[in-house]
Amino acid sequence: MIDLDELQLAARNHGMPLELLRDPITPAGLHYLLIHFDIPHVDADTWRLEIGGLVRQPLSLSLAELRARPARTIPVTLECAGNGRALIPDHTPSQPWLREAVGTAEWTGTPLAPILAEAGLADSVCELVFTGLDRGIQHEIEHDYARSLRVAEALGEDVLLAYEMNGAPLPPQHGFPVRLVVPGWYGMAHVKWLRAITAIADEFEGYQQAGTYRIMRFEDDVDGPPVERMLPRSLLVPPGIPDFLSRERHLAAGRVVLRGRGWSGQAPVERVEVSDDGGATWAEAELEPPLGPYAWRGFSFGWDAAPGEYELCCRATDGAGNTQPPEPAWNYGGFCNNAVQRIRVSVSAR
Amino acid sequence: MIDLDELQLAARNHGMPLELLRDPITPAGLHYLLIHFDIPHVDADTWRLEIGGLVRQPLSLSLAELRARPARTIPVTLECAGNGRALIPDHTPSQPWLREAVGTAEWTGTPLAPILAEAGLADSVCELVFTGLDRGIQHEIEHDYARSLRVAEALGEDVLLAYEMNGAPLPPQHGFPVRLVVPGWYGMAHVKWLRAITAIADEFEGYQQAGTYRIMRFEDDVDGPPVERMLPRSLLVPPGIPDFLSRERHLAAGRVVLRGRGWSGQAPVERVEVSDDGGATWAEAELEPPLGPYAWRGFSFGWDAAPGEYELCCRATDGAGNTQPPEPAWNYGGFCNNAVQRIRVSVSAR
Numbered sequence: 001m002i003d004l005d006e007l008q009l010a011a012r013n014h015g016m017p018l019e020l021l022r023d024p025i026t027p028a029g030l031h032y033l034l035i036h037f038d039i040p041h042v043d044a045d046t047w048r049l050e051i052g053g054l055v056r057q058p059l060s061l062s063l064a065e066l067r068a069r070p071a072r073t074i075p076v077t078l079e080c081a082g083n084g085r086a087l088i089p090d091h092t093p094s095q096p097w098l099r100e101a102v103g104t105a106e107w108t109g110t111p112l113a114p115i116l117a118e119a120g121l122a123d124s125v126c127e128l129v130f131t132g133l134d135r136g137i138q139h140e141i142e143h144d145y146a147r148s149l150r151v152a153e154a155l156g157e158d159v160l161l162a163y164e165m166n167g168a169p170l171p172p173q174h175g176f177p178v179r180l181v182v183p184g185w186y187g188m189a190h191v192k193w194l195r196a197i198t199a200i201a202d203e204f205e206g207y208q209q210a211g212t213y214r215i216m217r218f219e220d221d222v223d224g225p226p227v228e229r230m231l232p233r234s235l236l237v238p239p240g241i242p243d244f245l246s247r248e249r250h251l252a253a254g255r256v257v258l259r260g261r262g263w264s265g266q267a268p269v270e271r272v273e274v275s276d277d278g279g280a281t282w283a284e285a286e287l288e289p290p291l292g293p294y295a296w297r298g299f300s301f302g303w304d305a306a307p308g309e310y311e312l313c314c315r316a317t318d319g320a321g322n323t324q325p326p327e328p329a330w331n332y333g334g335f336c337n338n339a340v341q342r343i344r345v346s347v348s349a350r
Numbered sequence: 351m352i353d354l355d356e357l358q359l360a361a362r363n364h365g366m367p368l369e370l371l372r373d374p375i376t377p378a379g380l381h382y383l384l385i386h387f388d389i390p391h392v393d394a395d396t397w398r399l400e401i402g403g404l405v406r407q408p409l410s411l412s413l414a415e416l417r418a419r420p421a422r423t424i425p426v427t428l429e430c431a432g433n434g435r436a437l438i439p440d441h442t443p444s445q446p447w448l449r450e451a452v453g454t455a456e457w458t459g460t461p462l463a464p465i466l467a468e469a470g471l472a473d474s475v476c477e478l479v480f481t482g483l484d485r486g487i488q489h490e491i492e493h494d495y496a497r498s499l500r501v502a503e504a505l506g507e508d509v510l511l512a513y514e515m516n517g518a519p520l521p522p523q524h525g526f527p528v529r530l531v532v533p534g535w536y537g538m539a540h541v542k543w544l545r546a547i548t549a550i551a552d553e554f555e556g557y558q559q560a561g562t563y564r565i566m567r568f569e570d571d572v573d574g575p576p577v578e579r580m581l582p583r584s585l586l587v588p589p590g591i592p593d594f595l596s597r598e599r600h601l602a603a604g605r606v607v608l609r610g611r612g613w614s615g616q617a618p619v620e621r622v623e624v625s626d627d628g629g630a631t632w633a634e635a636e637l638e639p640p641l642g643p644y645a646w647r648g649f650s651f652g653w654d655a656a657p658g659e660y661e662l663c664c665r666a667t668d669g670a671g672n673t674q675p676p677e678p679a680w681n682y683g684g685f686c687n688n689a690v691q692r693i694r695v696s697v698s699a700r
Contacts, residue, residue: 002352007436008597010360011448012367017523019388029379029521030389036594038369039380086357093595098361138594171379173367244386244488245443247358 002086006096015100021237021261024104024291024298025075028171031103034080034095035173036145037136040193044177049161053129053199056120063177066161069110074158074183075295077104077263081186081213081227084328084337091334092219099235099341104295107181109162113155121151125199128154129206130180133193141207147191148204149182158183158294161194183294184229184265188213216332224331230265231338232324234272234299234316238343249345256303261296262316271317272299278311279326279340285314305347312343352436356446365450371587371611374454374641374648375425378521381453384430384445385523386495387486390543394527399511403479403549406470413527416511419460424508424533425645427454427613431536431563431577434678434687441684442569449585449691454645457531459512463505471501475549478504479556480530483543491557497541498554499532508533508644511544533644534579534615538563566682574681580615581688582674584622584649584666588693599695606653611646612666621667622649628661629676629690635664655697662693
């Protein structure tokens with residue numbers, strides 16, 4: 001059960017309808033969206049990115065200047081750190097995702113590391129703070145949305161200042177004109193509507209870094225481990241046709257190829273298993289070739305569906321040995337719920 | 351309070367974040383979306399639209415053939431008939447919209463009437479049935495999504511077979527490759543993923559026509575009036591900045607230009623009023639020039655915001671004398687709730 005506050009968030013933010021798992025690249029309008037405050041209106045002609053703080057040469061870059069730099073395009077799976085929150089009992093009220101807060105886009109931008117090299121980080125720099133143009137109040141603190149990365153993470157060769165999504169300029173809701181892309185991390189790190197990058201000597205204490213996105217055991221537990229890289233997860237395209245309200249699936253008996261995608265920000269997905277009995281027994285799915293090191297990996301499984309009622313599940317395991325648990329691990333913020341998906345399916349005789 | 355079934359729908363379907371009311375035309379990825387079943391995957395090369403039933407010359411048209419016909423582009427405001435449902439107590443469980451199920455796009459397509467003339471409707475034809483490729487189960491009835499129009503409505507000169515939204519091919523979620531656009535009507539009439547148009551001699555009895563989209567006094571009240579044209583409604587861009595969870599707005603005292611948009615499918619909007627005291631007193635807003643006969647109309651209001659707590663409201667009146675009520679009119683399906691918007695605003699001293 002959710003209340004009006006959570007419903008207001010569910011009505012604003014967008015999940016990816018799970019049938020879109022059929023596509024390796026998610027169309028921009030169907031990619032998940034979590035927007036803390038309002039979508040800013042940005043004039044690209046006057047927008048600039050300011051790079052400052054503890055640097056030898058502060059920079060101020062226009063969109064044209066960023067676009068003139070070397071470009072790379074990388075398919076990256078983004079998932080909200082709160083995906084699955086509504087399935088964790090007694091979490092703090094927030095966006096009530098079930099399992100649909102995910103998407104994979106081809107992000108085009110210029111690598112961040114050479115820009116930081118040009119600015120020249122002082123030896124004392126501990127973190128880079130990325131600040132967006134979106135402003136609001138959370139937990140009674142008024143702030144611009146901002147997140148930090150440790151220097152080594154920020155210098156990663158695949159961290160991009162992205163200005164295109166799927167070959168087109170970023171849409172307003174995905175951070176126009178420029179957002180950060182940090183492959184492998186949950187969505188909160190990929191700061192949208194970027195306006196400043198600031199080098200600092202300490203750990204960033206902003207609300208979105210220190211006050212949330214942590215595995216909290218109780219309210220204001222600021223000592224919990226920070227939420228960073230995505231845990232392994234996999235999702236099936238729900239087979240057959242849906243019931244409008246319950247979303248239970250209906251199909252006729254026979255051979256069905258189940259398809260889905262799995263991902264992990266910890267290490268590549270190396271194995272996906274499928275169950276038709278709610279996880280009591282598992283069988284190996286066949287993996288498709290990878291799309292890239294940071295994108296979900298397709299899988300398929302030939303299922304001989306006999307008449308009856310089923311609970312389909314899938315479970316990804318990554319190269320670091322992490323796998324998905326049968327039930328969510330509780331935490332106050334409702335983060336990182338990578339419990340296995342469960343789909344009710346009713347198979348009728350032909 | 352909503353339950354898991356309603357939450358599943360809220361997570362799939364997309365509202366328009368209300369700050370997007372600043373734009374006269376809504377970007378495709380931010381337009382509201384209500385999808386009963388799954389988004390079909392359609393191969394445009396093999397897709398055809400079949401026009402049959404009680405016609406002298408059945409037609410089968412490819413996408414290229416439709417695109418070769420005369421084209422028109424019309425800005426049209428679409429609103430879900432269930433917009434506002436979550437604010438109607440004790441409605442039947444369904445998509446729990448608050449007020450954000452709206453959007454305005456420029457739809458490009460070919461007029462339907464000349465195609466019906468070419469097919470030659472028999473004199474006995476009463477209705478045209480429009481059938482989509484989306485299939486599922488609702489109210490225990492398995493069906494392709496289908497809706498009908500009376501002949502006179504279907505022959506309206508502005509009814510389009512649309513293949514572009516905002517100058518680009520329809521995105522998958524908006525009915526690729528072709529959808530019906532019936533300006534002035536609630537969203538359920540604008541059948542997506544159109545596959546067939548069938549001329550029939552009686553009133554269509556399909557579930558989406560006869561079993562729902564009616565003003566029902568109780569479950570299965572199939573004698574209630576059908577939901578057809580949009581009632582007048584207006585919405586303000588929420589001013590200032592939001593609180594993440596409550597979405598209450600915060601701004602500094604001073605002159606603020608409040609902006610919004612109003613629409614009606616009954617007659618053009620002729621008046622919009624604004625209140626800062628929850629509707630106890632009203633003042634006239636200034637109307638912008640119309641975008642077109644079927645699109646929302648912009649308005650603005652200069653508000654001198656003194657420190658304090660406010661409830662902002664707005665109220666549209668159309669040329670047929672219809673206006674918005676202060677509270678929703680109850681009905682079992684939760685349809686047509688055009689009660690005035692209420693926005694909590696906290697104004698602080700500068």
